[in-house]
Amino acid sequence: MKKKICFIIQDGASIKNYLYSDIFKKIISNNFQVSLLHSISNEAIDEVEKLHNISIESHKIPVFKESFSTVILRGIITFSRLKRNKRITNNNTILTNWNPNSKGIFRSILYKIIEFIGYIFSFKYSFILRCEKVLNNQYIKNNEAYQKVIEQINPDIIFNTNQRLVNASCIVEVAKKMKILTIGSIFSWDNLPKGNLYVKSNYFFVWSKYMKSELLQYYPEINKQRVIVTGTPQFDFYFNKKLYQSKEDFFNQYNLNINKKVICFSGDDLKTSPYDEVYLDNIATELMKINEKIRPQILFRPCPVDLTDRYDYVLKKHSEIISLAKPIWNFVGNDKTKWNFVYPLYDDVKTLVNIVLHCNTVINIGSTMALDFSVLNKSAVYLNYNTNLSKDWSTEMIYNFQHFKSMPNKNVVFWINKKEEISEVIIKAIKTEKNNKEWLNYIASNVKTATDIIVENIKRYE
Known part of the structure; x- marks a missing residue:
């Protein structure tokens, strides 16, 4: 008899990492029935079914009203x-x-x-x-709606993909009371210090030994035997050569000069980098001072949920050197500020893979894109100077965030410490092609095999 696993899916990153990746296919091929308990759109479900050519049993999460x-x-x-x-x-x-x-x-x-x-x-x-x-x-009490939907699904395992969401905590607590095994993954590399591990699953799948030690440091009540180092599926796609475009097609798509190097400027959201457009303007301005024959091009990928027009003047001013690679995300409903209302289409996964494949380096304010680029042995550059005086934001504050303590050393990325260094450091990053594999392996183990390890560990609990 097939075991049944129910994935709790409530955001675009979880759709990408668990429903688009090979985890979904491999779980099914390992004789599991799969169901979804979700708050995502029907369009997102359709995208997954179309990708894998299957029909998915799915159930909407009952409306949650926190007292x-x-x-x-x-x-x-x-x-x-x-x-x-x-x-x-x-x-x-x-x-x-x-x-x-x-x-x-x-x-x-x-x-x-x-x-x-x-x-x-x-x-x-x-x-x-x-x-x-x-x-x-309190979550267990008066939550008959959750108990009913779990009884209807009748899973052997519940796998939660985002530990930050309150209604997922409700679901997992009810499931544990019903003696259903629960597994949780950590949403992102920067989550654990934030005090938002709301979902306490029976087992946790973490990115690395570093993340395991973090989890046990902040939550010493958790049994270390129940924290399993698996890696994360979010880097899987870079190894799928079926997604690769030829260099010619990629450069033609974004109107790039195939004889020149390309740097990717990866945009941040407004909170992380409120002056992001100023940095993009600075980079373009400085690169335009370089001899045209060796001047690199800029491919700008905005943050998918940044819907502001703050970059428009920069793109118009520097159209000669900047090309735009729009994220291919779908927005559902009227509230475009909520992450669970937006999700990447599978074409965006392909786009991101090819940006990393064909660009020579990436530059931004402290983004995980540095890790993405290192998967394919590409360098990364972090901007480390302030463009505006602000009591609420500075690069010093950003790079003092706890998740940057995971850097084995500061040399795993290139640093631009003042505007005048932009051209010199970028050229050096392109030529040296130093990659931060050391950092990647420290914070995300099993980069190439995470999917298989996750599936094997799920099977252990049949």
């Missing part, structure tokens, strides 16, 4: 964990992840109370754990 008491409990837990994490790492930037919606007098007072209690709890870890136990009991 006033659970909002307060979760706020206390999050703030207390952030304060604790800040102390154990001696890193003040961790507190930048505390962004409560405190508009209005009532909310402002409420969050001051939450912060006061959270501050006290942060000194006594047992208080945090008791608070979490109360919260989880």
Whole structure:
């Protein structure tokens, strides 16, 4: 009899990493039935079915209404964990992840109370754990809708793909009470210090030994035997040569000169890099000073969820040197600020693979694209100077974020420390083609085999 695994899918990255990747195919070929419990669109489901030429059993996640008491409990837990994490790492930037919606007098007072209690709890870890136990009991209580949908699916395993989402915590807590095995993956390389591990699965699949040590540092109550180093499926696609375009087709598609080198400027979202357009303008301006015969071109890929027009003037001003590679993402519904309403089409996966394949280096403010490029032995350049004076943002703050402590050394990427260095460092990055494989292997183990390792570990729990 086939075992049944249910994937909880609620965002575009999970669609890409788990439904588009070979994990989905390999799970099915290993005699598993697969179902989805999701809050994504029908269009996204259609895209996956078309890709794999299968019909997928899918169930919508029941509407989740968080009670006033659970909002307060979760706020206390999050703030207390952030304060604790800040102390154990001696890193003040961790507190930048505390962004409560405190508009209005009532909310402002409420969050001051939450912060006061959270501050006290942060000194006594047992208080945090008791608070979490109360919260989880609240999630289980009065959640008949979740129990009914889980009973309807009747899975042997529930696999959660995003540990940050509150309704997933509800689903997993109900599933654990029903004696269903639960597995969770960590959404991204920068998540664990943020105090948002809301979903406590029976087992965790993590990117690397480094991430395992992080998880156990921030959550010492988790049994280390239940944290499995598998790698992450998000780099799988770079090894699929069926996705590769010829150099000629790629350069023609973006109107690039095939005889010149290409750098990819990978855009960040507005919060991560509020002056991103200024950096792009700086780069284009400096490169235009280089002799035309050796001047590299810029291929600009915006952040998929950045829908602002902030780059328009730069693209128009520097049309001679910048080509645009628009992300191929689909937006569903009216609220385009929410990640679960947007998802990449499979054609965007192909686009990203070929950008990494055919560009010589990537440049940005601290993006994971540095890791993507290193998969195919390409260098990366980080911008490390300030263009605008701001009390709320600086490159110093960005590169002091805790996830950059995973760098084995600072030489795994090239650094541009002032505008005047742009041309020199970019030319050096292109010529040297130094790659940050050392960093990649440190933070993401099993890059080429992660899918197989994940599937084998799922099979262990049949």
